[in-house]
Amino acid sequence: MTPFSGDRLTDEAMKTYNYRVSRAWRIVENAFGILQERFELCQKGIQVQPKYIDNIILACTCLHNFIIGGTSTESQNIASVSINLENDNNMNNTLDGMTVREMYKDYFKSDEGSIPWQNDIVNRH
Secondary structure: OOOOOHHHOOOHHHHHHHHHHHHHHHHHHHHHHHHHHHOHHHOOOOOOOHHHHHHHHHHHHHHHHHHOOOOHHHHHHHHHHHHHHHHHHHHHOOOOHHHHHHHHHHHHHOOOOOOOOHHHHHOOO
16 A cells, blocks of 8 residues: 655545554564564565465464464454455455545544544654
């Protein structure tokens, strides 16, 4: 997901979108860092067909949780998120990136998608 550029940050919704995308990016980067340290497979580019990547990452995540003593509920939650993302990706393939970004921007500011403390952090700067 592409953030709004600095000269286009005209409203709080855009700033909130950028904050949430940036935060998600950091979390994903940290998670992949953990997987890279634990599994040699993730240390270099995974040489498989793209259709297998999601299952490989899901399997590594489940194995990691098992190794650290995670519960089966955690693995089920990860599988659920993976399925939801797959469904979202199928929908997003029919939309252009700008439209999807606007949809997320609006969602992050909606009652359903808003996080209570996000406005304090976004308005801090």
